[in-house]
Amino acid sequence: MSTDTVLAALRAALGDAGVLTDPERTGAYLVDMRKYLTGKSPAILRPTSTEEVVKAVEIVGAAGLGLVPQGGNTSYCGGATPDESGRQFVVSLERMAKIRSVDPLGFTLSLDAGVILADAQKAADDAGLTLPMSLGSQGSARIGGLLGTNAGGLSVLRYGMMRDLLLGIEAVLPDGSVLRDMRRLRKNNTGYDVKQCFVGAEGTLGIVTGAVLKLIPQASRRATAWLPLAAAAPLAEMLALMRRETADLISSFEFITTTALGLVAGSDSGLHAGEGGTLLIELSSSSDRIPLDDVLLGAVEQLAERGWIEDGLLASNERQRAEMWRMRETIPEGELKAGGSIKHDISVPISSVDAFLVRGAEIVAAYDATFRLSVYGHVGDGNLHYNVLVPPGEERLAFSKRIETELAPQLYDLAAEMDGAFSAEHGVGRLKRGLLERYGDPVRRQTMRRIKTAFDPGNVMNAGAVVDPLG
Amino acid sequence: MSTDTVLAALRAALGDAGVLTDPERTGAYLVDMRKYLTGKSPAILRPTSTEEVVKAVEIVGAAGLGLVPQGGNTSYCGGATPDESGRQFVVSLERMAKIRSVDPLGFTLSLDAGVILADAQKAADDAGLTLPMSLGSQGSARIGGLLGTNAGGLSVLRYGMMRDLLLGIEAVLPDGSVLRDMRRLRKNNTGYDVKQCFVGAEGTLGIVTGAVLKLIPQASRRATAWLPLAAAAPLAEMLALMRRETADLISSFEFITTTALGLVAGSDSGLHAGEGGTLLIELSSSSDRIPLDDVLLGAVEQLAERGWIEDGLLASNERQRAEMWRMRETIPEGELKAGGSIKHDISVPISSVDAFLVRGAEIVAAYDATFRLSVYGHVGDGNLHYNVLVPPGEERLAFSKRIETELAPQLYDLAAEMDGAFSAEHGVGRLKRGLLERYGDPVRRQTMRRIKTAFDPGNVMNAGAVVDPLG
Numbered sequence: 028m029s030t031d032t033v034l035a036a037l038r039a040a041l042g043d044a045g046v047l048t049d050p051e052r053t054g055a056y057l058v059d060m061r062k063y064l065t066g067k068s069p070a071i072l073r074p075t076s077t078e079e080v081v082k083a084v085e086i087v088g089a090a091g092l093g094l095v096p097q098g099g100n101t102s103y104c105g106g107a108t109p110d111e112s113g114r115q116f117v118v119s120l121e122r123m124a125k126i127r128s129v130d131p132l133g134f135t136l137s138l139d140a141g142v143i144l145a146d147a148q149k150a151a152d153d154a155g156l157t158l159p160m161s162l163g164s165q166g167s168a169r170i171g172g173l174l175g176t177n178a179g180g181l182s183v184l185r186y187g188m189m190r191d192l193l194l195g196i197e198a199v200l201p202d203g204s205v206l207r208d209m210r211r212l213r214k215n216n217t218g219y220d221v222k223q224c225f226v227g228a229e230g231t232l233g234i235v236t237g238a239v240l241k242l243i244p245q246a247s248r249r250a251t252a253w254l255p256l257a258a259a260a261p262l263a264e265m266l267a268l269m270r271r272e273t274a275d276l277i278s279s280f281e282f283i284t285t286t287a288l289g290l291v292a293g294s295d296s297g298l299h300a301g302e303g304g305t306l307l308i309e310l311s312s313s314s315d316r317i318p319l320d321d322v323l324l325g326a327v328e329q330l331a332e333r334g335w336i337e338d339g340l341l342a343s344n345e346r347q348r349a350e351m352w353r354m355r356e357t358i359p360e361g362e363l364k365a366g367g368s369i370k371h372d373i374s375v376p377i378s379s380v381d382a383f384l385v386r387g388a389e390i391v392a393a394y395d396a397t398f399r400l401s402v403y404g405h406v407g408d409g410n411l412h413y414n415v416l417v418p419p420g421e422e423r424l425a426f427s428k429r430i431e432t433e434l435a436p437q438l439y440d441l442a443a444e445m446d447g448a449f450s451a452e453h454g455v456g457r458l459k460r461g462l463l464e465r466y467g468d469p470v471r472r473q474t475m476r477r478i479k480t481a482f483d484p485g486n487v488m489n490a491g492a493v494v495d496p497l498g
Numbered sequence: 499m500s501t502d503t504v505l506a507a508l509r510a511a512l513g514d515a516g517v518l519t520d521p522e523r524t525g526a527y528l529v530d531m532r533k534y535l536t537g538k539s540p541a542i543l544r545p546t547s548t549e550e551v552v553k554a555v556e557i558v559g560a561a562g563l564g565l566v567p568q569g570g571n572t573s574y575c576g577g578a579t580p581d582e583s584g585r586q587f588v589v590s591l592e593r594m595a596k597i598r599s600v601d602p603l604g605f606t607l608s609l610d611a612g613v614i615l616a617d618a619q620k621a622a623d624d625a626g627l628t629l630p631m632s633l634g635s636q637g638s639a640r641i642g643g644l645l646g647t648n649a650g651g652l653s654v655l656r657y658g659m660m661r662d663l664l665l666g667i668e669a670v671l672p673d674g675s676v677l678r679d680m681r682r683l684r685k686n687n688t689g690y691d692v693k694q695c696f697v698g699a700e701g702t703l704g705i706v707t708g709a710v711l712k713l714i715p716q717a718s719r720r721a722t723a724w725l726p727l728a729a730a731a732p733l734a735e736m737l738a739l740m741r742r743e744t745a746d747l748i749s750s751f752e753f754i755t756t757t758a759l760g761l762v763a764g765s766d767s768g769l770h771a772g773e774g775g776t777l778l779i780e781l782s783s784s785s786d787r788i789p790l791d792d793v794l795l796g797a798v799e800q801l802a803e804r805g806w807i808e809d810g811l812l813a814s815n816e817r818q819r820a821e822m823w824r825m826r827e828t829i830p831e832g833e834l835k836a837g838g839s840i841k842h843d844i845s846v847p848i849s850s851v852d853a854f855l856v857r858g859a860e861i862v863a864a865y866d867a868t869f870r871l872s873v874y875g876h877v878g879d880g881n882l883h884y885n886v887l888v889p890p891g892e893e894r895l896a897f898s899k900r901i902e903t904e905l906a907p908q909l910y911d912l913a914a915e916m917d918g919a920f921s922a923e924h925g926v927g928r929l930k931r932g933l934l935e936r937y938g939d940p941v942r943r944q945t946m947r948r949i950k951t952a953f954d955p956g957n958v959m960n961a962g963a964v965v966d967p968l969g
Contacts, residue, residue: 132734133849133880134741177687188685190694191662204941211847213879214659214922216648216698218934218964219946223661223694227687244742263603270605271715274783276745312745316796322787376682378604408684409604451685463689470675474953475690481952482945493689 028090030069037072037116040082045122047071056117059108060101063424063458066109068095068117075122077197077205077236084234084487085203087116093490094118096230098172099143101164103370106176106229106456110491118234120171127209127237129154134242135194135211140171140235147240156242159186159278163356171235177227179452184407185278186243188452189226195239196222201232201483211239224478229454230489232482244313250323251309251342253351255301260335262306262406263378269308272326276319279309280407281355286416287401288354290361296350301337304402307355309348355403362401367423368414369430373442374451377409383445387413390437410451413438439466455493463493499561501540508543508587511553516593518542527588530579531572534895534929537580539566539588546593548668548676548707555705555958556674558587564961565589567701569643570614572635574841577647577700577927581962589705591642598680598708600625605713606665606682611642611706618711627713630657630749634827642706648698650923655878656749657714659923660697666710667693672703672954682710695949700925701960703953715784721794722780722813724822726772731806733777733877734849740779743797747790750780751878752826757887758872759825761832767821772808775873778826780819826874833872838894839885840901844913845922848880854916858884861908881922884909910937926964934964 037046047053048070056071058064069092074080087094093115097107109115120141127137131154138147144158144165151158162168162180172178174196179188186192195209208222225235262282269277285300299305312319323341330336342348362368375383384402391398397418404411415434417426439449439462449462463472472494480496482488509517518524519541527542529535540563545551558565564586568578580586591612598608602625609618615629615636622629633639633651643649645667650659657663666680679693696706733753740748756771770776783790794812801807813819833839846854855873862869868889875882886905888897910920910933920933934943943965951967953959 130847130849132738133847134738135847177691179685183685187662190691191658200941200945204944206941206945207939208942210917210919211849212845212917212919212922213848214650214654214845214876214881215919216923216925217919217921217930217938218698218926218943219695219949220648220661220698221942221945221949223697224690224945224949226694227689227691244738244746267603267605267715271784272787274747274785274788275715276747276788313742314745314793314797316743316793317745317788322785325787326785374683374685376601376604376606377684378601378682405685410685446681446683448681448683448686448688450688451683452687454687455689459688467688468678470671470677471679471692472689473675474671474677474692474695477952478690478692478695478949481948 033086033090033092034070036086037070037083040086041072041074041079045073045075045079047073056097056100056119057109059105061103064105064108066115067111067113068109068115069113070116072116072118073122074118077199080118080199080234080236081203081205083118084199084201088201088203088485088487092116093487095489096120096171096175096234098141098169099164099167101168101172102176102456103372103453104456104458106454106492107172108457115490120169123236126150130211131156133211135239136242137209137237137239138170139237140169142170144168144170144173151242155245157245158240159243160189160192163359170238174226174235174238175229176454179405179408179410182278183405184280185275190223192241193222193226193238194241196225196235197237198225198233198235201485201487209237209239227454229456229492231479231493233488246311246313247315248319249309249311249348250319251348251351252323252327253298253340254306254308254327254330255299255337256303256305257335257337258302260303262380265330265335266377266407268329269326272329273310273322276310276312276322277308278311279307281307281403282406283307283355283358283403284400286399287358287403290365290401291354291357292361298351298354307351358401358403362414362416366417366419368401368416369427371413371435371438372451372453373413373438373447373449374408374410375442375445375447379445379447380406380409380411383411383441386441387438390441391415391434394434457492460493504557504561504563505541507557508541508554511557512543512545512550516544516546516550518544527568527571527590528580530576532574535576535579537586538582538584539580539586540584541587543587543589544593545589548670551589551670551705551707552674552676554589555670555672559672559674559956559958563587564958566960567591567642567646567705569612569640570635570638572639572643573647573927574843574924575927575929577925577963578643579928586961591640594707597621601682602627604682606710607713608680608708608710609641610708611640613641615639615641615644622713626716628716629711630714631660631663634830641709645697645706645709646700647925650876650879650881652876653749654876655751656746661694663712664693664697664709665712667696667706668708669696669704669706672956672958680708680710698925700927700963702950702964704959717782717784718786719790720780720782720819721790722819722822723794723798724769724811725777725779725798725801726770726808727774727776728806728808729773731774733851736801736806737848737878739800740797743800744781744793747781747783747793748779749782750778752778752874753877754778754826754829754874755871757870758829758874761836761872762825762828763832769822769825778822829872829874833885833887837888837890839872839887840898842884842906842909843922843924844884844909844918844920845879845881846913846916846918850916850918851877851880851882854882854912857912858909861912862886862905865905928963931964
């Protein structure tokens with residue numbers, strides 16, 4: 028079948044607005060967010076319904092071509108960018124962005140996979156509830172992509188990752204069949220929980236078109252603290268204490284190094300780091316009967332008694348709280364302004380976080396003592412964004428290549444030695460396949476390939492990302 | 499290969515104590531807990547290590563025979579009982595019962611799959627932490643079986659099911675390879691999360707030999723209430739209110755009907771049901787700074803103001819609390835004493851629980867107005883144990899057959915109409931395969947068979963349970 032014939036069939040199925048070929052319009056879909064990869068595609072497909080997705084899958088599959096599902100195109104590892112063959116159609120879910128329903132008594136939200144996270148949050152808010160998932164790119168990241176990468180974000184400590192929020196799914200499989208399992212059940216043990224396969228599969232097993240997510244009661248109170256740390260403050264011990272003393276009402280436990288904080292504009296707010304960096308801690312409660320400030324204060328006093336913090340500021344109003352969070356959330360922006368950074372999204376067991384920080388810094392200093400590290404992250408989850416700033420005058424892509432071949436393997440080796448992982452929440456995509464081959468247990472990788480083969484023997488879905496089918 | 503040759507090879511690999519053939523000793527392994535099924539097996543295998551499990555899988559697989567993994571043999575659906583062919587070896591994990599390690603700072607517990615739940619709870623307690631999984635059979639159920647059925651229990655509302663507690667896994671696959679993924683990571687997005695496949699697979703994809711589970715801070719306080727309900731008290735609305743007013747510190751929200759409560763001995767404790775049954779509610783906190791009794795009392799007052807409860811008793815000491823829980827936990831025993839019950843483990847969306855109770859009772863009354871229902875369960879999860887008591891004079895197995903063919907389908911149809919499930923936490927096993935065929939979405943079932951084929955094309959593992967491979 029010629030490309031023209033395929034495009035004509037797709038236009039007949041999706042309409043002209045559903046098939047973009049004008050280079051002026053397709054360009055943005057073909058480059059990853061960090062501009063590491065540029066792919067080619069015969070067209071960008073923009074279905075408006077599950078049925079149109081089915082048609083697209085059938086037409087493209089019959090032509091022996093491939094598909095790359097794309098949400099908000101915010102992948103950090105090239106998981107939503109087609110290859111350079113020109114044989115993969117990008118399928119953008121951006122026109123499937125309807126909230127299907129909210130069940131306020133059942134605490135669930137049913138929605139299209141193309142809904143932007145911020146819009147999903149708003150739909151929950153409007154029903155007097157909360158979708159407990161928030162992250163830097165929430166204004167552009169879409170639910171399907173968040174599920175495909177099992178996204179984490181700022182409150183994993185308390186509410187978990189996307190997998191933990193998922194109750195139901197709708198997905199179009201590579202053969203065009205539709206898995207319809209949009210159930211709102213908390214418990215359903217009627218055979219294998221097939222939907223789990225799609226979480227973290229980065230669009231390689233099918234196209235997620237809908238989901239049912241858990242909601243929680245809306246927080247009526249928050250207590251937020253900014254805690255400049257003493258040198259070598261033991262983060263894992265501090266977290267254990269905070270979990271216990273707050274009855275797990277703690278939803279965020281974010282660590283920021285002094286260097287990372289220094290990249291952020293507007294430190295006139297008085298928010299400074301201590302010798303050991305700083306912690307941003309938040310508790311939240313939907314009940315006014317819990318004296319949240321007292322709970323936080325009591326716990327912070329215990330940290331102070333142990334000499335782990337130099338100081339401490341409790342946000343006394345929403346403006347102050349927002350300022351604390353702005354400091355944390357604008358670090359990536361600060362890195363960009365400083366010339367960019369090479370990111371490592373590392374996780375280790377929580378009890379190894381402190382050792383990783385010490386030994387990681389030694390490794391980097393031994394490689395080049397002039398390097399500056401921007402380290403911050405969700406220590407509550409054992410997840411560190413361990414970023415090396417691009418030195419002044421160096422070209423980012425060339426520097427990236429060098430770090431990835433010379434320094435990063437040492438950091439990943441350290442994580443592996445600690446039973447950690449080279450990707451905590453960003454995924455594998457196209458850019459980290461080599462790491463999966465290097466660090467992935469062979470049986471686990473083989474099992475992944477078996478699963479890929481079971482769903483997609485023809486390698487129609489996002490071929491080139493994560494793993495290949497067998498054979 | 500003759501059975502004798504296979505047994506000799508197994509004895510050489512596992513030792514004599516690892517291969518039971520004496521009918522005096524094998525009998526207990528061959529009958530399910532409720533005595534619905536009796537299977538045959540050439541021997542009961544009792545490996546003491548992962549390496550011995552590998553040898554057993556290799557020897558049995560090479561002989562073209564099968565394996566049925568068994569933990570505490572507490573399945574309600576015949577998931578751990580071999581068929582009658584005499585070609586399936588039971589593999590009991592009972593001699594693999596070591597606690598491997600506890601990471602108190604990382605809040606994790608690593609253990610063999612044969613550890614009994616109560617022993618796992620104790621290991622967590624000894625480290626000053628808690629494994630938040632408890633259920634009636636905790637003195638005999640083992641971790642591997644709990645994972646295989648994705649067990650739920652009494653605190654799913656707050657802490658989730660076994661899937662939600664699982665961080666790492668070790669499993670022997672049908673080809674004898676070992677998936678070693680005993681990592682303690684909260685976040686690990688390095689490709690497909692293969693371990694999810696084993697949760698709820700009921701031993702049909704491999705033999706789970708080890709696991710890493712999440713722990714939580716130990717509760718230092720609990721607040722427990724017994725709330726006799728007004729007629730038609732709206733359970734879903736009550737739950738939503740309780741979740742909000744307690745900041746989700748509520749860990750149990752258990753509903754008991756008057757009939758179910760009447761089966762329990764010792765109502766001299768003054769614990770009675772109201773016209774609408776009763777609720778048993780518990781909050782827990784690891785922090786002494788949270789006034790848990792006040793929080794509970796405040797929430798209960800709101801229930802009272804709305805006229806939803808007739809009365810209310812807050813446990814004022816541990817003895818009273820234990821008595822409340824005894825009432826809830828001895829219902830299954832009470833059912834047995836009353837002549838037994840036919841169990842339906844139904845889940846519906848939480849917002850449909852109230853409607854299910856009304857319409858389910860209508861269906862049962864229309865079938866036979868003399869039937870007595872023992873209904874109780876984890877309403878916080880939308881999960882009802884909807885049990886029909888065996889009428890006096892009726893033979894349990896014959897009655898069971900009649901109910902399963904004549905009445906149960908109407909109840910399952912009702913659940914299905916409400917987007918519910920015929921098995922919330924008990925699984926499919928051998929006994930509910932017909933229900934999976936009736937109610938399972940065809941694409942979902944086909945996908946399950948693809949997964950089974952990917953892991954176990956030769957149908958070595960627990961053949962006859964859940965699904966068959968393709969072809």
